[in-house]
Amino acid sequence: MEQFLQQVLNGLAVGGIYALVALGYTMVYGVLKLINFAHGDLFTIGAYLGLTLLVSCNLSGLLPVPLAVLAVFIMVALLVALIGFLLERAAYRPLRHAGRLSAVVSALGASIFFQNAVMLLYGARVYVYPDFLRPDFTVHLFGMNVPGVRLLVIAASIMLMLGLWAFIQRTRIGAAIRAVAIDPGAAQLMGINVDRIISLVFLIGPGLGGAAGLMVGIYYGQIDFTMGWSYGLKAFTAAILGGIGNIPGAMLGGLLLGVIEALAAGYIAIAWKDAIAFLVLILILIIRPTGILGERTADKL
Amino acid sequence: MKKILSCLAVLALLLPAVAWAGDFKIGLMCPLTGTWASEGQDMKNIVSLLVDEANARGGINGKKVTLVVEDDAGDPRTAALAAQKLASSEVLAVIGTYGSAVTEASQNILDESGLVQIGTGSTSVRLTEKGLPLFFRTCPRDDAQGKAAAAAIVKGGYKAVALLHDNSSYAKGLAEESRAILEAAGVKVIFFDALTPGERDYTAILTKLKAAGPDLVFFTGYYPETGMLLRQKKEMGWNVPMMGGDAANHQDLVKIAGAEAAAGYFFISPPLPQDMDSPEAASFLKAFKARYDTVPVSVWAVLAGDAFKAIEAALAAGKAEPEAMAAWLKQLKGMPGLSGSLGFDAKGDRVGEFYRTYKVDASGAFVLQPK
Numbered sequence: 275m276e277q278f279l280q281q282v283l284n285g286l287a288v289g290g291i292y293a294l295v296a297l298g299y300t301m302v303y304g305v306l307k308l309i310n311f312a313h314g315d316l317f318t319i320g321a322y323l324g325l326t327l328l329v330s331c332n333l334s335g336l337l338p339v340p341l342a343v344l345a346v347f348i349m350v351a352l353l354v355a356l357i358g359f360l361l362e363r364a365a366y367r368p369l370r371h372a373g374r375l376s377a378v379v380s381a382l383g384a385s386i387f388f389q390n391a392v393m394l395l396y397g398a399r400v401y402v403y404p405d406f407l408r409p410d411f412t413v414h415l416f417g418m419n420v421p422g423v424r425l426l427v428i429a430a431s432i433m434l435m436l437g438l439w440a441f442i443q444r445t446r447i448g449a450a451i452r453a454v455a456i457d458p459g460a461a462q463l464m465g466i467n468v469d470r471i472i473s474l475v476f477l478i479g480p481g482l483g484g485a486a487g488l489m490v491g492i493y494y495g496q497i498d499f500t501m502g503w504s505y506g507l508k509a510f511t512a513a514i515l516g517g518i519g520n521i522p523g524a525m526l527g528g529l530l531l532g533v534i535e536a537l538a539a540g541y542i543a544i545a546w547k548d549a550i551a552f553l554v555l556i557l558i559l560i561i562r563p564t565g566i567l568g569e570r571t572a573d574k575l
Numbered sequence: 576m577k578k579i580l581s582c583l584a585v586l587a588l589l590l591p592a593v594a595w596a597g598d599f600k601i602g603l604m605c606p607l608t609g610t611w612a613s614e615g616q617d618m619k620n621i622v623s624l625l626v627d628e629a630n631a632r633g634g635i636n637g638k639k640v641t642l643v644v645e646d647d648a649g650d651p652r653t654a655a656l657a658a659q660k661l662a663s664s665e666v667l668a669v670i671g672t673y674g675s676a677v678t679e680a681s682q683n684i685l686d687e688s689g690l691v692q693i694g695t696g697s698t699s700v701r702l703t704e705k706g707l708p709l710f711f712r713t714c715p716r717d718d719a720q721g722k723a724a725a726a727a728i729v730k731g732g733y734k735a736v737a738l739l740h741d742n743s744s745y746a747k748g749l750a751e752e753s754r755a756i757l758e759a760a761g762v763k764v765i766f767f768d769a770l771t772p773g774e775r776d777y778t779a780i781l782t783k784l785k786a787a788g789p790d791l792v793f794f795t796g797y798y799p800e801t802g803m804l805l806r807q808k809k810e811m812g813w814n815v816p817m818m819g820g821d822a823a824n825h826q827d828l829v830k831i832a833g834a835e836a837a838a839g840y841f842f843i844s845p846p847l848p849q850d851m852d853s854p855e856a857a858s859f860l861k862a863f864k865a866r867y868d869t870v871p872v873s874v875w876a877v878l879a880g881d882a883f884k885a886i887e888a889a890l891a892a893g894k895a896e897p898e899a900m901a902a903w904l905k906q907l908k909g910m911p912g913l914s915g916s917l918g919f920d921a922k923g924d925r926v927g928e929f930y931r932t933y934k935v936d937a938s939g940a941f942v943l944q945p946k
Contacts, residue, residue, distance in 0.1 A: 277782060277783075277786050280782050281779055281782055281783075284776070284778040284779045284782060285779065287776065287778070288776045288779075398610075399827070400799055400827055400831065402827070402830045402831050405833045412812070419811075419812050421810045421811070423810075424778075424810075490775055493775075494775040494776065494803065494806075495802075495803075495806060495831060495833075496775070496799060496802065496803060496831045498799075500773065501773075501775070504773055504774065505775075535779065536778075536779040539779040539780055539783060540779055540782060540783045543768060544739075544768040544769060544770055544779075544780050544783065545742065545768055545769035545770070545771075547771075547779070548771060
């Protein structure tokens with residue numbers, strides 16, 4: 275039982291990161307019906323920018339550590355949001371009326387561009403976040419010793435997700451985003467500036483992705499220029515699992531995928547964990563082709 | 576007119592051979608560009624240093640040594656071209672190269688040209704099992720490491736070992752090899768599985784490992800995953816000892832794991848000259864430092880130096896013909912080299928104990944353990 279709880283907790287920490295990255299995929303898909311393949315690389319950029327700000331710009335030396343991490347958290351989210359905004363302007367907006375395939379090719383191109391840019395700027399070597407940034411305490415929970423930083427990662431991802439959910443559900447701008455997701459044409463007739471809403475989505479999604487990259491950097495320490503690929507793939511899967519275009523679905527899908535992986539590794543075979551996770555995905559899609567929570571929240575309003 | 580031209584052509588072909596007849600020409604094939612460029616640069620630096628030293632001593636039996644370097648870019652296709660260029664430039668023997676697949680691409684070309692080749696960073700078992708009479712290597716084979724790893728585990732007195740690999744052919748081969756030898760030696764392998772390399776979170780795997788209760792975890796893969804495993808193992812508060820193979824021999828391991836988590840970790844690897852106390856290693860290191868103001872970072876490059884030493888010794892014994900050189904190398908045993916004792920068996924594989932144990936100390940330094 276203790277091992278089971280431990281594995282669930284392991285899975286939640288991994289799944290929290292998947293979910294944060296998945297939100298970026300799902301929001302963009304919601305408004306544009308486009309899979310933003312460059313999203314995983316924006317996540318990588320977040321991890322690298324965080325390291326640059328903390329170490330090279332010596333923010334961690336100027337401020338107390340928790341304050342520096344918080345400041346960098348916000349700065350990275352803003353910077354990656356800006357990159358996401360520029361990405362949409364440069365690579366997606368000119369192709370908005372050009373058919374879906376062109377946009378997908380453009381997204382793949384952007385992904386390759388970002389990945390290589392990071393490699394050329396930082397080099398192909400593995401980078402390591404300094405150790406002292408990580409809060410080092412242990413929490414006793416149900417008879418288990420849980421590293422505190424693990425709980426912080428889970429808590430931070432859940433808080434970010436709930437914040438986003440409240441923003442989408444409770445504010446006027448959130449309502450506008452939902453309206454654009456349902457029907458861009460009708461939303462425009464209702465006086466919503468669709469271009470501005472799409473830009474906003476490209477600020478929020480990449481911002482969260484960049485924040486997730488920073489969290490992975492601080493928590494796991496090691497970052498490299500290809501990390502966005504594997505996290506991106508898993509997060510994309512999580513978005514589909516929960517129902518792409520659906521925000522609570524992305525959260526649920528991410529957490530679920532993390533837990534399935536951990537349990538498959540723990541109880542079946544480590545080498546088979548990805549195969550099992552994807553098998554579960556296929557089974558769920560056979561039973562519910564639109565994912566667990568269906569395609570869009572908006573439909574259920 | 577045609578006759579004169581063809582005569583001239585024949586002469587032109589002969590000329591280089593005549594011009595260089597007074598020298599020993601030795602080829603070096605190494606990755607000077609591409610992913611493994613740092614390895615190749617080191618190989619070139621080390622071999623040219625040894626060539627210059629040999630010439631400063633008056634050459635080999637009074638003849639100067641010249642080195643012909645070709646870049647293989649760490650790529651099999653480029654390696655085939657490089658091998659052809661070397662074969663047509665009248666070298667006596669070829670040293671190199673790094674990477675089994677790259678070496679393999681050059682093997683047949685050099686063999687058909689009748690040249691002795693000494694591979695340096697080419698550990699795949701297959702390379703010497705083809706029966707090529709002129710192929711040698713100064714690096715150990717992949718299956719030699721399994722024996723050394725099992726010996727270290729038996730010597731450490733461990734009784735219940737967990738084996739973990741990353742599904743790469745190298746790490747999987749090492750894990751399987753070790754398992755067979757360990758079981759024959761009466762050590763229980765209570766866990767055998769593979770992780771996915773390149774991930775960040777291995778806590779699910781560690782939780783499962785911990786439940787199996789091994790007294791040693793042997794992960795046969797590379798240093799980035801090893802670093803993550805050590806770090807997350809410490810985070811869990813699990814103190815089981817952990818060991819690795821030569822793919823863990825990289826200083827970034829300590830950076831990733833943190834010195835505290837890495838302390839006590841040990842791995843087996845061919846030793847670097849700076850860690851050895853033999854006079855050959857010491858004098859080589861001194862000369863290398865004086866010329867390049869750094870130390871060799873990779874053992875594989877040092878093995879290119881050993882390949883040159885073997886060829887130099889064969890030439891000094893008057894064996895310049897490929898067949899004679901090969902026959903002489905196959906009987907060579909126990910010659911002091913840069914990386915320990917040097918010798919070859921009938922297949923062309925290096926003989927002698929070669930793997931040593933390194934342990935990470937509290938400051939995060941790799942310390943070579945006494946034999």
